[in-house]
Amino acid sequence: MMESSPLGGRAVLLVIGGGIAAYKALDLIRRLKERGAAVTVVMTAAAQQFVTPLAAGALAGGRVHTDLFDREAEHDIGHIRLARAADLVILAPATADRLARMATGLGDDLAGAVLLAARAKVLAAPAMNPAMWSHPATRRNVEQLTADGVAFVGPEAGEMAESGEAGLGRMSEPLAIVAAAEAMLEPGARRLAGRHVLVTAGPTHEPIDPVRYIANRSSGRQxxxxxTAAAAEGARVTLVHGPVAIAPPRGVKAVSVxxxxxxxxxxEAALPADIAVFAAAVADWRPVAEAAGKIKKDGSGSVPALALAENPDILAAIAHRAEGRPGLVVGFAAETDDLLAHAGAKLARKGADVIVANDVSPGTGIMGGAENEVVLVTTGGTERWPRLGKDEVARRLVHWMADHLPEPRP
Structure with missing residues (x-):
């Protein structure tokens, strides 16, 4: 057993889903066992088309469970016993079908029943074709499961073994899944425990009249x-968000504006904070005055004048505070040209510690989409990340922030 692993002596229930990535689950069993985990395996019918229960059982050192109506196991409600005995449930690979079943609460097979009955934390490692991962139905299911408390690791970008296509959808490697499992099992190891993180998200709506407004194109997903990722690392999180169609994450204080x-x-009311992340797409301007009634055409063909005023710069206002400035201030820069030049200028002008820059040119699919491709810009240089799902960008960014957060002032 590897020393000091949070997995040592823990009961891990591994649910192996269907899909060619199921072969990675065999190595995952070995990695979990290396760290002292007691691994029990449940395999779906589809998973058995790719790897055998015999192989999984040989590595886990015990029987593999496959059937909800197993006479030997179900005499004592075996699926409940399996679920309740686990300290952690890992679903790998988590297919689009399985995520949809989980999101709607289906329990018509052993894997579904176990996942419904589990009281332990659940970690899912998605694996599917890039088109399936980016489909709106899958994105809705992931958002629902995240709100339900399911944690995700991956997927990663790369070539798909079954189709030769490239994109976001590959299951994370076993060592990455193990690292995520260790973080979930060791509350004391959560890297932002005891810290307060302020996050802004979504657009703002600046009313022109009772039915029209100025806004940026933003879903608030990032x-x-x-x-969500900051809360998973133990932080107390205040999320200030504009009008969005997303349910607030569990365990997060959400303030709607x-x-x-x-x-x-x-x-400003949420301060003090250790970290402030300004991911909202704030409208730069607002109408000087909001019309009391709907502005109508008068038949003359003339266009009404719209006088604009500049909105407050939220990032600069917080970053330049003389008192109560967060220890780490993170800004976002969505640009359509000269990405690094604009991000560098924004870093200097607004007083942020890092700018997360992304190219939102037409055709990139970034603005409002499920994926992001960012460059971290600091005074020390740049760090470019591959195109990833927004959940994975968030997880990596939170880890980066934990690494760069200064010690709290006495």
């Missing part, structure tokens, strides 16, 4: 994912 001025006031 900011919500960052809030509409305008940029409201967002600034809510962000």
């Amino acid at each position: 900011g919500f994912a960052i809030a 509409e305008t940029a001025r409201e967002m600034l006031a809510a962000a």
Whole structure:
């Protein structure tokens, strides 16, 4: 057994889903056992088309469970016993079908029944074709499961073994899954325990009249994912968000606002914070005055004048505070040209510690999409990450912040 692993002596229930990535589950069993975990395996019918129960059982050192209606196991409600005995449940690979079943609460096979009955934390490692991962139905299911408390690791970008296509959908490697499992099992090892993280997310709506407004194109997904990832690392999280169609993450204090001025006031009210992440797509301008009624055409063909005023710069306002500045201030820069030049200028002008820059040019699919491709820009240089799911970008960014967060002031 590897020394000091949080997995030592823990009961891990590994649910192996269907898909060619199931072959990685065999190595995952070995890695879990190396760290002293007691591994019990459940295999779906589809998983057995790719790896055999005999192989999985030989590595786990015990019987593999496959059937909900097993006479030997179900005499004492075996699926409940399996679920309740586990300290952690890992679903790997987590296929699109299995995620959909989990999100809707289906328990018509042993894997589904176990996942429904589990009281332990659940870690899912998605693996599927890139088109399936980016499909709106899968994104909705992932958002629902995240809100339900399911943790995710991956997927990663790369070539798909079954189709030769490239994109986001490969299951994370066993060592990455093990690292995520260790972090979940060791609360004391959560890297932001005791810290307060402020996150802004989504657009702001600046009303023109009662039915129209100025806004940026933003779903809020990246900011919500960052809030979720920070909470998973033990942080107390305040999420200040504009109008979005996403349920607030579990365990996060969510503050809903509409305008940029409201967002600034809510962000300042949330201070002090150890980290502030400004991922919201705040409208730069607002109408000088909101019309009391809907502005209508008058038949003359003339266009009404719209006088604009500049909105407060929330990132700069917090980053330049003389008192109560967070120890780490993270800004975002969504650009359509000269990405690094604009991000570098924004870093210097606004006083942030790091700018997370992304190219949102038409055709990239970034703005409002399920994936992101970012460059971290600091005074020390740049760090470019591959195209990843927004949940994975969030997880990596939270780890980066934990590594770069200064010690709290006495």
